[in-house]
Amino acid sequence: MTDSVFPENLIIVSGKGGVGKSSVAAATARLLARSENTVLVTLDPHDAPHPVFDVPLRYEPIEVAPRLSVCRIEALAAVREYVRRKLPFAGLYDAFLRGRMFRDFAEAAPGFRELMCLGKLYDLVTDSPFSRVVFDAPATGHLKTLLDVAKTTLAAVHVGPLNHNARKIQDLLLDPSRTRVLLVALPEEMALREAGELQEFCRQRRMTVGPVVINQWVAQRFSSDEVSALRQLRGSAALASAAAVCVGESELAAVQAEAVASLARSQRLHVPRFSDASTVHEKMIEALDRELRSRVD
Amino acid sequence: MSCAAVSIDFVRLVAEQRVIVCCGTGGVGKTTSAAALGVLAARQGRRALVMTIDPAKRLAQAMGLNDLDNDPQTVAVDASGALSAMMLDTKRTFDQMIETYAPSERIRDTIFENSYYQQLSSSLGGSRELIAMERVLEIITAGEFDLLIVDTPPAQHALDFLDAPQRLIDLLDGSLTRMLIAPYGVAARVQFNFFRQSSAAALKFMERLSGVEMLADLSNFLLAFSSMFDGLKSRSAKVMELMNESTTSFLLICAPEPVSLGQVNQFAERLEREQIAISGVLVNRVHPRVAGDSLTSDDIRILDEVAADSTAGRRFSQRVSDAVAEARALADADAHALAALKLSAHPSLSIPHFNRDLHSLDDLAEFAEILAGR
Numbered sequence: 001m002t003d004s005v006f007p008e009n010l011i012i013v014s015g016k017g018g019v020g021k022s023s024v025a026a027a028t029a030r031l032l033a034r035s036e037n038t039v040l041v042t043l044d045p046h047d048a049p050h051p052v053f054d055v056p057l058r059y060e061p062i063e064v065a066p067r068l069s070v071c072r073i074e075a076l077a078a079v080r081e082y083v084r085r086k087l088p089f090a091g092l093y094d095a096f097l098r099g100r101m102f103r104d105f106a107e108a109a110p111g112f113r114e115l116m117c118l119g120k121l122y123d124l125v126t127d128s129p130f131s132r133v134v135f136d137a138p139a140t141g142h143l144k145t146l147l148d149v150a151k152t153t154l155a156a157v158h159v160g161p162l163n164h165n166a167r168k169i170q171d172l173l174l175d176p177s178r179t180r181v182l183l184v185a186l187p188e189e190m191a192l193r194e195a196g197e198l199q200e201f202c203r204q205r206r207m208t209v210g211p212v213v214i215n216q217w218v219a220q221r222f223s224s225d226e227v228s229a230l231r232q233l234r235g236s237a238a239l240a241s242a243a244a245v246c247v248g249e250s251e252l253a254a255v256q257a258e259a260v261a262s263l264a265r266s267q268r269l270h271v272p273r274f275s276d277a278s279t280v281h282e283k284m285i286e287a288l289d290r291e292l293r294s295r296v297d
Numbered sequence: 298m299s300c301a302a303v304s305i306d307f308v309r310l311v312a313e314q315r316v317i318v319c320c321g322t323g324g325v326g327k328t329t330s331a332a333a334l335g336v337l338a339a340r341q342g343r344r345a346l347v348m349t350i351d352p353a354k355r356l357a358q359a360m361g362l363n364d365l366d367n368d369p370q371t372v373a374v375d376a377s378g379a380l381s382a383m384m385l386d387t388k389r390t391f392d393q394m395i396e397t398y399a400p401s402e403r404i405r406d407t408i409f410e411n412s413y414y415q416q417l418s419s420s421l422g423g424s425r426e427l428i429a430m431e432r433v434l435e436i437i438t439a440g441e442f443d444l445l446i447v448d449t450p451p452a453q454h455a456l457d458f459l460d461a462p463q464r465l466i467d468l469l470d471g472s473l474t475r476m477l478i479a480p481y482g483v484a485a486r487v488q489f490n491f492f493r494q495s496s497a498a499a500l501k502f503m504e505r506l507s508g509v510e511m512l513a514d515l516s517n518f519l520l521a522f523s524s525m526f527d528g529l530k531s532r533s534a535k536v537m538e539l540m541n542e543s544t545t546s547f548l549l550i551c552a553p554e555p556v557s558l559g560q561v562n563q564f565a566e567r568l569e570r571e572q573i574a575i576s577g578v579l580v581n582r583v584h585p586r587v588a589g590d591s592l593t594s595d596d597i598r599i600l601d602e603v604a605a606d607s608t609a610g611r612r613f614s615q616r617v618s619d620a621v622a623e624a625r626a627l628a629d630a631d632a633h634a635l636a637a638l639k640l641s642a643h644p645s646l647s648i649p650h651f652n653r654d655l656h657s658l659d660d661l662a663e664f665a666e667i668l669a670g671r
Binding site: 016017018019051079093096101102104105107108109112139161162186188189191193221222225226229230233235236237238239240241242243245246248249251252255259273275276277 | 323325354464468473474499502503512515552556557587589591592593595596600603604613617618620623626627629630633634652653
């Protein structure tokens with residue numbers, strides 16, 4: 001069962017830019033939503049619809065399938081919600097919170113936005129109708145800052161609501177039984193390097209991390225004898241063209257296999273390269289499910 | 298491909314331009330393309346410099362770069378011109394900028410020691426972009442190179458390269474700064490009671506949210522930094538002038554995927570509004586069309602004779618057919634995605650998927666030949 005593979009409440013999905021993080025996060029959320037109430041959360045500051053579910057992303061979760069909702073966390077909205085819930089006479093601050101000066105403050109104060117976003121994430125994990133939260137997180141570099149922001153704040157701010165918030169968040173993020181970082185990479189040098197660096201970063205903090213989803217994986221379809229035969233093949237134009245395609249694919253598969261070789265197979269979830277855009281999301285879910293089950297067996 | 302109405306004339310581009318800015322989202326081969334363009338320029342007799350941010354290790358090694366180089370290094374290429382490469386060190390360039398613009402040593406040291414500055418110079422949104430722009434201006438002013446090729450920092454959104462520096466300057470020079478440094482500045486002497494009361498309340502509120510230490514740090518930093526705004530702003534205006542010159546152009550780089558292409562469309566619209574020249578759209582990693590017809594029964598027979606003793610699973614000829622069908626589907630999907638590119642006004646060039654990582658100078662030379670249309 002999927003549940004036994006990822007038992008944590010919060011699944012953080014990250015990797016280098018352009019590796020298919022959002023698709024993998026969406027597929028993971030769909031898998032979890034087969035049996036549990038799940039919310040898929042993004043931080044993308046730009047106002048674009050969700051790339052997989054094609055619904056507008058709002059601060060309030062929107063249901064996109066049975067047991068599955070999506071939302072976008074935005075720092076200023078999180079502050080407004082926080083103030084509304086925690087401070088007396090919250091209405092007094094409303095105009096100020098919507099003003100330019102406060103926006104600048106939130107931008108300038110180190111870690112403030114990040115901490116407020118994480119605070120909202122914390123609320124979704126601990127105090128919401130959702131039992132599972134999948135966080136479609138920023139790319140690795142930014143995520144590292146995000147994961148450490150609570151610690152940085154605790155070092156700088158010793159009292160007050162920010163300190164209190166930071167401590168709760170820190171406890172959640174570093175709890176190996178509640179939080180997991182799921183990595184995504186392409187079978188290529190740069191993407192794997194970034195995933196590896198994030199993995200190391202998480203291990204130093206004793207977080208639960210892995211496996212690495214290897215996206216756009218091309219499996220080796222031919223033996224080396226067959227490839228040699230294809231290289232020497234003589235025949236029609238169609239046959240020559242087919243042979244060239246197969247040799248090219250085999251070379252790519254070999255390069256990919258070499259690129260991922262330093263990661264144990266049990267640390268990798270292979271998601272094949274899909275050619276049909278209209279079914280790619282369904283197929284990704286099936287592939288992830290298959291890979292996760294085979295890990296358990 | 299429908300977007301390839303006019304191909305990009307890269308030979309002419311590297312001959313005529315002084316600055317080429319390579320933009321695009323992460324993971325589309327931006328750095329490799331910039332490096333290949335540098336090789337092409339050197340081969341065309343230009344003294345070219347490729348300024349990169351975070352290259353793949355093997356690519357960096359191939360170009361003779363290590364992590365510490367903030368200055369141009371010569372790359373050993375076989376060319377009539379010359380190629381240099383450099384890796385941008387944000388922190389060091391920011392420090393140099395403070396050295397240059399700080400009006401006194403005391404202010405300089407105050408800034409360097411401020412914990413807020415330490416965060417700003419390494420990670421605050423926009424600082425990397427601001428620094429990249431600053432370095433571009435320095436290099437162009439020094440005039441040591443004929444052509445500067447800029448690989449922009451990896452960003453979630455291509456537009457960040459243009460917007461982030463201004464956002465940062467606005468922030469440092471906005472109402473918040475004026476309020477935080479007001480007690481020391483003009484505003485304190487002017488008897489605007491209302492202003493002072495409301496800002497005191499705002500300060501108190503922000504203190505309550507963030508803690509007094511953080512606010513004090515921020516305030517000290519802004520006070521020290523405010524003496525440099527004029528220098529910073531005039532540099533920023535110069536950068537915009539440089540971007541608008543006819544010898545500067547932006548090369549948009551993308552992959553044949555909806556998200557990447559969508560951003561290229563947005564970015565192009567924006568550049569057009571700002572009247573910044575677009576040299577074209579480079580589409581990397583395109584799966585090429587499979588030549589020839591489907592396999593005939595004769596072809597299938599030949600294949601099965603070649604490798605008849607296939608082990609369990611699909612027969613050899615079936616696997617060949619599968620591979621061909623997949624290659625055709627991938628090419629169709631790319632063509633379909635590219636049809637959505639609304640950039641018929643701009644020249645473009647599709648680069649075939651290389652089926653491997655490019656990381657040697659020979660690889661770059663091969664890429665450069667494709668760019669040159671040879």
